[in-house]
Amino acid sequence: MSQEIASSGWGRFRASSADFLHRKGVMGFLFTLPADIILLLLLAYPFVLGIWLSFTNTIIGRSGSFVGLSNYISLFHSNIFWLTAFNTVFYTCVAVFFKLILGFGLAIILNQDFKGKGLIRAIVLLPWIVPTALSAIAFWWIFDSNFSCINWLLLKIGLLKTPIDFLGNTINARLSVVLVNIWRGIPFFTIGLMAGLQTINQSLYEAADIDGATPWVKFKSITLPLIMPLLSVITTFSIIWTFADFQLIWILTRGGPDNATHIFGTLSFQRAIAGGHLGEGAAISAFIFPVLFISVLITSKYLKREN
C-alpha cells in the first residue's frame, strides 16, 4: 500500500516538494514573504518613487518629465535651501544634545529609590504619549504673541516690561521650536535609559563602594560604559526623528519667520504639497536620507565592535 503511494506520481511529487521546502532558506523565505511584500509596498515603493520624482519636474496634477539633476542644481544655488540645511543641523544637534543630557540625568534621578517614584515616572512619560500635533498646538498657544501665558505671568510678577515674541523673531523662533522638541523628546531617553540602568547589576556598585569609588567614578567607570551601547542606539533614533521632524515645526511656525525655522521636512512639504512642485520637494527630502544612513552606519559599526 505505502509502496503504491510512493511510486505513484502524487507520492513522488509530495516527496520532492517536501525536499524542496526543507532546503535551507526556502521555507524561511516563504514564511517571511507576506511581510516582505508589505514592506516593499509601504516602504520601498514610496522611497523609490520619491527618488524618481526628484529627477523630474512633476507638478501636482500634471505628470512631469525627466530633467536629470536640475532640481538638485537649482537647490544648490538657493539661499533658502542652505539656510534650511543649517537650520536642520542646528535643530538636530542642539535638541539631541539637550535631550540626551537631560533625559539621561532624569533617568539616573528616577532610577533612585524614593517615595512616589511610580507616579513621577508616569508623569515623565506624558510629553511622549500626548500626540505631537496636540502638544504642538498647546505650545503654539503658550508662545502666542498676544495670549502667551508665560508672558502674562512674567509681566504680572514684574520680571518683564514688554512681552517676549516667542515665534515672531528668528532667534526666538529657532530656540522655541528646539525647546518644544527637547520637551517632547526627553521621555524617550529617560524611559529607555532607565530600563537600561535597571539591568545593571547593583552589586557592581557595591563592589565599587568597597573599592573606594566616588559617585562620579562609579558613573564614569561602571554606568557609562555599560549603558553606552543602549545610549548609542537611543541617540541614533533620536537623531533620525529630529532630523526628519515635520509636525512640530509646521504647526508652530510653518518654517517662518523669514524661513528661520525651516528644516528639510517642512521645506520639502511646502514646495511639494503647498507649492505643488513635487519634483523639487522630492529633491529636498532626498537630502534627509544620506545623513540618517550614515548615522545608522556609525552606530551599527560601534555596536559590532563592542560585541
Place this chain on the structure above:
Amino acid sequence: MAEVALHHVGKKYGDVQAVEDFTLTIQHGEFMVFVGPSGCGKTTTLRMIAGLEEITSGEILIDGRKVNHLPPKDRDIAMVFQNYALYPHMTVFDNMAFGLKLKKMPRDEIEQRVRQTAGMLGILDFLKRKPRELSGGQRQRVALGRAIVRTPKVYLFDEPLSNLDAKLRVQMRLELKKLHEKMNTTSIYVTHDQIEAMTMGDRIVVMKDGRIQQVGHPLEIYMHPRNRFVAGFIGSPTMNFIEGARIEKENGALFSVTKGMKLPIPKTHFEALAPYAGREIVLGVRPEDLSEGDDPNAPGAVKAYVEVVQPVGNQIYIDVKVGDRNLLAAISPQSAVKVKEEILLKARLENLHFFDPESEKALV
C-alpha cells in the same frame, strides 16, 4: 589582621526583623563561618559588617574602632560576592587593579601586585580577558583575586562557591582554606551548606530567623548541639528525632523508651535527665550512631525492619521501621543488609541527644 566585634546588632527592613541581637567577637586571623537556612539573615549580617547596609541597632567594631557609620571603603575590608560582581566591561587585570588605582597606588606596584596575586590563583594567562570569556571557576578566582590583591584587614565571603559545580566546589574549598592558612587574615564566610561550614570554619555560627543559635568549633557543634534546630541542621544525613520518647526510671537506672526501643541512658546524663523521669522528651539519634549489631541482648540493641537501602559508597543508608517510626541509619558498606528483612541495630548510647519538647533545648 583584625578583630571584628558585633554587639547586639540588629537590622529591620520595615516590619521584617532580618537580624536580631547578634553578638559575636571574631578573633584575629580566625576563619568564621555563618551558616543557616536561606533567609536567616547571614547576608544581611555580612553586609552590615561591610558597611553596605545601615544597622538598626547595636554596634560593630573593627579592631576596637566603632564603624557603624563608616563607609565601606574606610573599613579596610574586601568582599567576594555570590554572583562575583566582576565589572563586565573590564579585563581581569583592570578588575583586580580597580581598587588599587582608586587608592592612587603607583602603576608599577599595581602591576606587580596584580601579577603576583594572579600567579597565586593560577589566572595569570587570563589577565587580558573579559569576565564573560572565562568559565565559572575562573571568574570565581578573579573575584577572589580582586579581594586578595587589596590585602584588607578582613575578608567577607557571601556564598562564594554556590555557583560552582560540586566537584569544583570541593576543590575551591580546599584552596580557600590553604589561602587562609597562608595569609591568616580574619575572614567571615557565609554559606547555607553545613558541610562547607564544617570543613572550613575555625568556628561556626549557626543562625535561624535572624538569631544566633550556637557558636562553636565545628565538632563541638556536631557533638553538642544546643537545641533541636542546630542538631537537625548540622550533620548529614539529618539526625533522627523521636518525638514522644519517655524517660523511665528502673532500679536506679534511666532509660529512654519508645515503641520497639528501650535505650539505657549513660550514667553521666543521670543528673540532667532525672527530673524528666516519667515525662516525654524528644530523642535524637544520628544515623551514623546506628550501626549493625550482633547481640540482641546488648545495651542499645534495636530490632528494625529494613524498608529502603541506599548505598552511597563509603556507607549504606538504610531506612528502617522501629515500632511505628521510620529511622535512617548509616551502616558499614560491608553489610549484607537486604530490603524487607529484619536487621539488628546498635545505638551508640553515649551519643544520644535529648531535647525538651517545648523549648527544644538540649537537655544534656
